Amino acid sequence: MPKKLFVTIKALRDMPKIMNNYNYDFKRYLKYSSSVADNQRIKLEAQITAKYHVIEKGLSMPKPRVGFGKDKVSLLISLLERYIGLGYSTETTQIKAAVKVLFEYFEFNDGVNDDHTLKLKIRANNLIKNYKVDDNVGGIxxxxxxxxxxxxxxxxxxxxxxxxxxxxxxxxxxxxxxxxxxxxxxxxxxxxxxxxxxxxxxxxxxxxxxxxxxxxxxxxxxxxxxxxxxxxxxxxxxxxxxxxxxxxxxxxxxxxxxxxxxxxxxxxxxxxxxxxxxxxxxxxxxxxxxxxxxxxxxxxxxxxxxxxxxxxxxxxxxxxxxxxxxx
Ligand SMILES: Cc1cc2nc3c(=O)[nH]c(=O)nc-3n(C[C@H](O)[C@H](O)[C@H](O)COP(=O)(O)O)c2cc1C
CATH class of the missing domain: 3.40.109.10 (NADH Oxidase)
Incomplete structure (x- = not known):
């Protein structure tokens, strides 16, 4: 059999196996990533990390805009409310970092007093008032x-x-x-x-x-x-x-x-x-x-x-x- 034909036949024979394995990857991704359900502790924590990171990053910009990122802060607070509501441990590096970033965000926006920010401050305060955070756990x-x-x-x-x-x-x-x-x-x-x-x-x-x-x-x-x-x-x-x-x-x-x-x-x-x-x-x-x-x-x-x-x-x-x- 010519070599080229042999290679083509072999590739066709392997194709269902490759598809089957991509299907295995696909199912695992659907089952274990946060794409569908996201209430497990580890999933919520990862989302909290991603959200606090955006705010932490915002604070580190060359010229952060006063009052930036209110929607992101609101989402972070909602995620933390859900996390705490589900009774998950707050004694993790990432939750402590999230709390510290919220502290730094409101410190940076100390003079901002529009309705939206004031509401966020109240919600954040309810969440973080009982936490004592060390300096190097988050922020800039x-x-x-x-x-x-x-x-x-x-x-x-x-x-x-x-x-x-x-x-x-x-x-x-x-x-x-x-x-x-x-x-x-x-x-x-x-x-x-x-x-x-x-x-x-x-x-x-x-x-x-x-x-x-x-x-x-x-x-x-x-x-x-x-x-x-x-x-x-x-x-x-x-x-x-x-x-x-x-x-x-x-x-x-x-x-x-x-x-x-x-x-x-x-x-x-x-x-x-x-x-x-x-x-x-x-x-x-x-x-x-x-x-x-x-x-x-x-x-x-x-x-x-x-x-x-x-x-x-x-x-x-x-x-x-x-x-x-x-x-
Ligand atoms: C694959 C990858 C993609 C990333 N994408 C972005 C990005 O789009 N924007 C950004 O500002 N940082 C991005 N980062 C940087 C991460 O935010 C950063 O590596 C992480 O927060 C750890 O901080 P460090 O790199 O200062 O140690 C990315 C990092 C990796 C590894």
Missing amino acids: VITNREEFLAKTNDNFKEFAFSRHSVRNFSDKPVDLNLLIEAIEIAQKTPSVCNRQSSRVYIIKDKEKVKEALSLQNGNRGFGHLIDKVLIVTSDLNAFKGLIERNQSFIDGGMYSMSLLYALHYQGLGACALNWSVGKGKDIKLRKALGIQGSENIMMMIGVGNLPDKLSIPISKRKDINEITTII
Whole structure:
């Protein structure tokens, strides 16, 4: 039998198996993600984290608008009311962080006294009046360029703890060579069978930067300060069969993390930007930038030079006992 025909027959034979396994992924996603039911503690806590993070991020913007984010605050309060109403423990890092962020939000908006804000203050106060929160459990810290970069040549633990997503940038353009060197470092990322499916697009054209960011849903309030955008993709051409159907996201995700570390090492400010979109936007971005159909888009990374002074959200991590199982 000609080899080409053999390959085609084999692919057709494997297709039902691949579909069956995608169906397995689909059912698990429907059953366990928060897409359908969301009253379980772990689901509610994740939603609370996402909501407080938006407000924490808002407080860290270069110029936060007084009175910003009332709808988001209202949603956060509703989620906390539901969480507490269901009797779930508030002694978790994420609930403490949410409470601290609410404190900081109302501190920032101390002088705002419109009806909506006053109602929110009353609802929040009912929830948080009994909590005592420590300083570093949530909210923002203000730092400067030197302090932010002080640990970039230190040991790995110090280095890793000193990296933060940056959303405040100066107007100095990013040197392309620094990005190339960061990619060189990220090239050391391990990948399955060393297949190296990751690809990086450097967008330096201002109009293209604007266009890409206009399709991305997480850069409000700071996107206009981003100088260059990196897009990390992972090429499906490197993978085969049903067992590798999700491998591109693992290799590409690991690569993206290396790149984020490398950008910090290069003394640049960087923020991962989700590419959580439906197919319409995915197709639009591919068209706008000429990204191959075979490449899965992992994320964008907004890059800029650090300003002299910057605010960063604490983005409190869970305690290890909240996430670790020893078997
Ligand atoms: C895949 C991914 C997507 C993200 N998307 C966004 C985004 O759209 N906008 C944003 O401001 N931050 C985004 N972030 C940054 C996270 O908010 C940030 O990594 C998290 O809060 C932890 O904070 P840290 O990076 O400062 O340690 C993203 C991070 C990852 C890993």
